[in-house]
Amino acid sequence: DIPAARSRPTRADFDMCPACKAEYTDPTARRFHAEPTCCPACGPRVELVDRHGSPIKCGDPIDETIRLLSEGKILAIKGLGGFHLACDAENDGAVRELRKRKERDKKPFALMAKDLAAIKRIVEISEEAEEILVGTERPILLLKKKTGSNLPEAGSYLPEDIAPRSDSFGIMLPYTPLHHLLFKGLFKFLVMTSGNQKDEPIAYGNIDAKQRLGSLSDSFLVHNRDIFIRTDDSVSRFIAGKSRFVRRSRGYTPFPVKIPTDTLDGEILSVGAELNNTVGLTRGANVFLSHHIGDLQNVSAYEAFVEAINHLQNILEVKPKFIAHDLHPNYLSSRFVKDSNLISVQVQHHHAHIASVLAESRFTDKVIGVAFDGLGFGTDKTLWGGEFMVCDLDSFDRVGHIVAVSQPGGDAAAKRPDRMGYVYLLKVFGDMARSVSGEFLPSLDEKELSLIERLIESGVNSPMTTSMGRLFDAVSALLGICTINTYHSQAPMELEASAEVAPTEEGFYSVDIKTDPMGIDVVDTGEIIKGIVDDIKNDIAIPVVAARFHNSVAEFTLFMAKRIRDNTSISTVALSGGVFVNRFLTDRLVDLFKKDDFEVLLNNQVSAGDGGISLGQAAVAAWRNRTV
Helix, strand or coil: CCCCCCCCCCCCCCCCCCCHHHHHCCCCCCCCCCCCCCCCCCCCCCCEEECCCEECCCCCCHHHHHHHCCCCEEEEECCCCEEEEECCCCCHHHHHHHHHHCCCCCCCCCEEEHHHHHHHHHEEECEEEHHHCCCCCCCCCEEEEECHHHHHHHHCCCHHHHHCCCCCCEEEEECCCHHHHHHCCCCCCEEECCCCCCCCCEEEEEHHHHHCCCCCCCEEEECCCCCCCCCCCCCCEEEEEEEEEEEEECCCCCCCEECCCCCCCCCCCEECCCCCCEEEEECCEEEEHHHHCCCCCCCHHHHHHHHHHHHHHHCCCCCCCCCECCCCCCCHHHHHHHCCEEEEECCCCCHHHHHHHHHHCCCCCEEEEEEEEEEEECCCCEEEEEEEEEEEEEEEEEEECCCCCEEECCCHHHHHHHEEEHHHHHHHHHHHHHHHHHHHCCCCCCEEEEEEEHHHHCCCCCCCCCCCCHHHHHHHHHCCCCCCCCCCCCHHHCCCCHHCCCCCCCCCCCCCCEECCCCCCECCCHHHHHHHHHHHHEEEEEEEHHHHHHHHHHHHHHHHHHHHHHHHCCCCCEEECHHCCCHHHHHHHHHHHHHHHEEEEEEECCCCHHHHHHHHHHHHHHHHHHCC
């Protein structure tokens, strides 16, 4: 049931004192039937406990928390949708210790700022960004760092370890009264990162948090009002002139997205993808989307996934008839289908990406779909990710893709950009690849190079892939930017940050377009790799080369779209997939398309990444059922 009512689980334990009860029951009182009515006598209580769960004796838990944070301690603080791990963002030692405890080598930490004045000292901020930061939802907003923002003379000092190798800070304003009280101290910024162990969902129950976060935090600031459903902070950034989701969660879910088709009497549950999972449930012409669940790669994440499904069905009072899911047979979300007793509707991963754009735009005609991401199971049982399609909500035709390469080690290759770098060198230079790799990929020794070659030659655990994400990984490694992904999409993110250093660079590398026996156009990226190798040997600056690579992807994407338009007369292009969270690429590509008279559709209500897959799945299933 909806938990806001006084009788519901998160409020049932708080009996009103006589004064509050009188107001609650008096029709003339301002607080008549105001469900959250309480006061210091009958409301929630804050408590400070140590890492073992024993109460810490102090006069005021808030004041003591401020004192501990000021001393460089790390605290687990209960928020609205779960626990944050917090420390003083201006304390080098505390930030480094938090990284060490979370085993989070390079991934940027989110910041909570005292106020807008503090934010303006460290990032470039527009009026639109200000409106989002102070709005009701209070997401984490990724904003470009100001030059010198980490210097004391800028009015604040933020260690490089807050957001290493990134051109942006992820920053938000306080969104609960408890957060505001913490800033009674002298803090301008607090690190507020998700309270979880590596690869686990955020902790949200007091007992669960003490068990899971005891090794990460020195103390806990808790309260006795339960959180009913865990919910991570939402994350967005400005791309192509608008704020767009990186992660849609707290503040925005489960608010629905309206789709072109009414599903009355045939409601649909969509179970999303394996990474950055969300689920969706239709009711009429609306898809209600869950909070960010995360990667379905362990038991606790899968339990959160099932919990989210049950929660949506309960609050919407909907019993779905259909279940829309990915083609990949090994996804946990797909396995859920077998036990659901619902009618299965398979939706290919990249079709779902494009369908998510069409659904939120309520666009039902055919479009040129460009889906760039790290991984999606193709209809030919290979791994797709650099796809050009002609599609609508019902179906798609794959008309082009980037050249396929081996992915030695399977999923493990996604964590090793240097391995993918060598794969591309082998593709382009053949027997000369080893001599080139010595200069460009020093992290790979002879033993590992031989292993990669054997895996590719044998085909064992080396699926073919057209992944754009793996191409970004390879280029990041070849430029010496990132050779190991310690977190999801690290190499592409750091490659983008490097390109941002050369914003005026307009150069790009050429590609060859070949047509395979099936009539599908294949973008041969070999000339890009050759151009990058030549530029580095000629001492061209790394940011310039990074920018040229991004420009190259934009240029061949435009060329392919024009080629498809010539063949089909379709002039609307839809862009989706995790690669389009990349602002540098997307901004350039959208400008190119508009100059060439294309209409461009982008995700706006959901993430372009896998968090938007559940919307696309639901929209495709709804449209197909409409035509039955």
